[in-house]
Amino acid sequence: MTAxxxxxxxxxxxxxxxxxxxxxxxxxPAADARRKDAREKIELGGLVVKAGLxxxxxxxxxxxxxxAAERQSDGEFKAGMIxxxxxxxxx
Numbered sequence: 440m441t442a443x444x445x446x447x448x449x450x451x452x453x454x455x456x457x458x459x460x461x462x463x464x465x466x467x468p469a470a471d472a473r474r475k476d477a478r479e480k481i482e483l484g485g486l487v488v489k490a491g492l493x494x495x496x497x498x499x500x501x502x503x504x505x506x507a508a509e510r511q512s513d514g515e516f517k518a519g520m521i522x523x524x525x526x527x528x529x530x
Contacts, residue, residue: 489527 440448466474487493492500510516 487495487500507520
């Protein structure tokens with residue numbers, strides 16, 4: 440490969456890198472919302488893994504979450520789950 444071709448290849452790579460950076464800087468509100476939503480889903484998936492439920496049946500997981508959603512207004516239940524969750528984060 441000639442030196443001129445090598446320089447062109449490096450410049451093209453740098454140009455692509457700069458174009459990506461520009462797109463990130465000028466993202467639309469919709470793109471920002473999608474990125475935020477994706478990040479949130481990734482974090483929630485991490486909680487499933489941390490709880491040791493990676494291999495759990497999806498219907499089981501949804502059932503547990505729906506049960507928790509119904510019971511979250513129960514102050515005693517919610518406080519107990521928060522305490523248990525904090526303990527899980529520290530271990």
